[in-house]
Structures are given as structure tokens and as C-alpha cells.
Amino acid sequence: MLYIAHDIVTITGPIFSPGFIEIEKERIVNLGSLNDLSAEKKRKAIDVSHLSIFPGFINAHSHLELTALGPVIPQCETNHPSFFTDWIRKLLLKKNSLSLEKIHQGIKKGIENLKKQGVVAIGDHISFNIDWAPVLHSGFKGKLFPEIIGVIPEIAKDILDRSLKKKKEHEKNSSKISIHPSPHSVHAVHPDVLDKIFRQNPPLSCHIAESESEFLYFSESGGSLVDLINEKNQPIKHHALSALDYLSKNKLDISRLTLVHGNYLTKTDHDLIKKNKLSLIHCPGSHRFFGHRPFPLFEYLQEGKIIALGTDSLASNTELNFLGELKLAQKTHPRVSLVSLITMATLHGAYALHLENQLGSLEINKSASLVGYRALSKDPFENPFLALQADLVLIDGQKI
Numbered sequence: 001m002l003y004i005a006h007d008i009v010t011i012t013g014p015i016f017s018p019g020f021i022e023i024e025k026e027r028i029v030n031l032g033s034l035n036d037l038s039a040e041k042k043r044k045a046i047d048v049s050h051l052s053i054f055p056g057f058i059n060a061h062s063h064l065e066l067t068a069l070g071p072v073i074p075q076c077e078t079n080h081p082s083f084f085t086d087w088i089r090k091l092l093l094k095k096n097s098l099s100l101e102k103i104h105q106g107i108k109k110g111i112e113n114l115k116k117q118g119v120v121a122i123g124d125h126i127s128f129n130i131d132w133a134p135v136l137h138s139g140f141k142g143k144l145f146p147e148i149i150g151v152i153p154e155i156a157k158d159i160l161d162r163s164l165k166k167k168k169e170h171e172k173n174s175s176k177i178s179i180h181p182s183p184h185s186v187h188a189v190h191p192d193v194l195d196k197i198f199r200q201n202p203p204l205s206c207h208i209a210e211s212e213s214e215f216l217y218f219s220e221s222g223g224s225l226v227d228l229i230n231e232k233n234q235p236i237k238h239h240a241l242s243a244l245d246y247l248s249k250n251k252l253d254i255s256r257l258t259l260v261h262g263n264y265l266t267k268t269d270h271d272l273i274k275k276n277k278l279s280l281i282h283c284p285g286s287h288r289f290f291g292h293r294p295f296p297l298f299e300y301l302q303e304g305k306i307i308a309l310g311t312d313s314l315a316s317n318t319e320l321n322f323l324g325e326l327k328l329a330q331k332t333h334p335r336v337s338l339v340s341l342i343t344m345a346t347l348h349g350a351y352a353l354h355l356e357n358q359l360g361s362l363e364i365n366k367s368a369s370l371v372g373y374r375a376l377s378k379d380p381f382e383n384p385f386l387a388l389q390a391d392l393v394l395i396d397g398q399k400i
């Protein structure tokens with residue numbers, strides 16, 4: 001299969017305008033400038049000369065199971081530390097009131113929306129006790145992170161055991177998505193079970209330094225998160241300045257850990273991120289919803305941090321819209337270039353999900369997972385920002 005396009009934006013190499021991309025089965029086998037294509041091949045090509053082609057977008061952090069929930073409380077207008085814990089309480093109440101059927105319908109709707117926008121891979125957090133099949137067989141590439149949660153050791157251990165068992169069962173069927181049980185967050189999992197999860201040394205995804213209440217929990221052993229955990233009658237004392245500091249002090253291997261959010265990082269966190277080349281996932285809509293302190297995206301990118309983009313869930317966002325997240329990031333961070341934002345949505349997303357050998361750029365031998373947007377602007381990087389949805393989406397060479 002051969003496509004001729006207005007632009008082929010490779011991310012790691014040149015932009016070919018106009019260009020071609022040739023696909024065999026699920027891989028890219030050739031790409032380049034249209035001038036270098038023979039007349040015979042040109043005749044056989046599929047003409048998408050109205051499109052700018054990019055590597056497919058990667059939504060590095062979602063909770064598709066919460067799509068049916070919608071925002072559980074109105075967006076925070078003024079940042080106050082207990083907003084986050086109030087939200088958790090309401091979220092748990094509302095989630096428990098939803099039927100499994102509603103949750104599954106929401107997952108399917110979320111998958112459809114993301115595909116329309118040009119997402120080809122996801123990093124999705126999911127509960128152990130709902131059906132994982134709709135996500136695993138969505139056609140997306142990526143990683144599924146069953147969330148291990150529980151400050152009571154027996155509960156957390158039970159969730160981990162069940163998740164590992166379920167993972168084994170699902171792995172009998174092929175899926176483009178691999179499964180990696182991960183801690184929801186450091187403070188929400190009993191230390192013994194946290195230790196067990198990390199000792200397996202898989203790629204992990206974990207909410208880290210998400211809220212001011214988490215920051216206060218570690219730095220002052222105070223705040224509303226301490227109250228919330230104490231309600232479980234299982235007071236845990238983490239002798240560390242932050243979640244990452246805790247993992248590091250306890251010699252847990254963080255080298256394959258992807259950090260979701262990182263909104264309240266400490267000096268030690270920055271050092272650990274640099275030393276271990278850890279990726280961060282920024283979720284612009286969710287960040288705005290919680291009224292967190294400004295995220296220094298421009299500065300972080302200047303320092304060379306790898307920052308991917310995520311939608312987070314609809315429980316803390318106004319819409320499940322990856323293009324909307326890109327547009328919001330552009331509006332909130334006008335100093336960040338469009339090239340950087342698209343790199344976050346592609347190459348950085350691939351790094352965050354440890355899929356950089358397959359995804360994130362258009363290169364020979366990588367997966368033919370790509371997306372095309374109408375070439376309305378001369379600057380191809382502007383085109384996803386002008387689009388409401390994608391005009392062409394391929395995952396592993398298959399049109400969807």
C-alpha cells in the first residue's frame with residue numbers, strides 16, 4: 001500500500017512535502033519525497049494529497065472505564081487542597097452506583113471518540129473487577145495498567161493476585177495491548193504490596209505528585225489525604241519527602257516507571273527523573289479541572305524532560321478529546337512550539353509507554369500506525385490544531 005500525501009511529517013527526520021509512504025502488512029517499508037517516486041509507483045498510489053500525515057497520536061494516560069461517569073463535581077474554581085479528596089469521595093460513590101453495562105458502554109464510546117481524533121495507542125488504567133476485553137480488543141496498541149489499590153494489605157494483595165491471574169487468562173488471546181498491573185499511586189497501596197509490584201520489574205504507570213494534598217501527605221504528614229487514609233483504620237507512615245523519594249529510599253527499581261502528572265515535584269523528584277530518564281505524562285484538561293498550580297511545560301521541555309500527553313478520565317475533564325488536549329496545551333502554554341506539542345503527542349508518548357521501537361515517528365520498519373489531517377495550513381504542524389477529527393487513521397497498516 002502506497003500513499004501520496006501533502007506532507008509526511010516524520011518527527012525524527014525531515015518533512016516530505018509532498019511525500020509518499022509505502023506500507024507492507026503492518027510496517028513502513030519506504031518513505032520520502034514525491035520526486036523520488038517512480039512514475040509507475042505514482043500511478044498505483046492512493047492519493048491523499050489533501051492530508052498532512054503524522055505518526056499516530058498516543059494518549060498515554062486514560063481511564064476509559066470512567067467515560068460513562070462524566071465530571072463528578074464541577075470544575076475547581078479556586079485551588080484548595082481538599083478539592084482533590086472531595087473529588088475522590090464523590091468519584092467512589094458515583095462509580096459504585098454505575099452498572100457494569102453502563103461502564104462498558106462508556107468504554108466503547110471512549111474508544112470510538114479517541115480513534116476518530118487520531119489516537120492509535122493508549123496507556124489505560126483499569127480496575128481489576130471490570131471486563132478488560134473491550135479495551136484489549138479495541139484495536140489500539142499500547143498498555144493496559146490494572147490498578148492495584150488498597151492501604152489494607154489483604155485488600156491490595158487480593159487485587160494484585162486477581163489482576164495477575166486475569167492477566168494470564170487474557171494473554172492466551174492475542175491483543176495489541178500488553179498488561180502490566182501497576183500501583184494507582186504510592187500512598188494508596190500498602191508498602192508490602194507496593195514492594196511486590198515493583199519486584200517484578202515490569203513497565204509501570206503510577207500517579208505521582210498529582211495533587212497538593214499528596215504533596216502535604218509526604219512533606220508534612222498532614223492534609224486531607226492523611227484524613228482520607230486514616231478513615232480506613234490503617235495509618236501508614238511513609239518516611240520520605242515524596243512518592244518518588246519513598247520508592248528510591250526503599251530501593252524499588254523505578255527505571256521502567258512512567259510518572260502520571262508530576263504536578264508537585266520536589267527537588268529530589270527532579271534529580272530522580274533526570275538520573276533515571278523517566279517520562280512524565282501531562283493531562284492538560286484534568287490539570288485545569290483540579291485547579292493545580294501552573295505546570296511549567298515550557299521549562300520542563302527546555303530541560304529535556306520527556307513529557308507525553310494524556311486525557312485522564314472524563315471524571316476530571318470536560319471531554320474525552322485528545323485533539324482538545326493538544327489545543328488546550330497550546331492555549332495554556334503559548335511559548336511551547338507546535339512542533340514540541342506534536343512531539344509530545346507522538347514520540348514522547350511512545351517513550352512513556354516504552355513503545356519507541358514501534359511508534360512515535362515515521363521510519364522504515366516502524367509500525368504503519370499513522371494519522372492524516374486536512375492540510376489547511378502551509379505549516380503542517382498547525383493542521384492537527386485546525387482539525388476536529390482525523391481524516392485517515394491506520395493502526396499497524398489497517399485503516400480504521
Ligand SMILES: [Zn+2]
Binds near residue numbers: 062063207313
Ligand atoms: Zn489518572
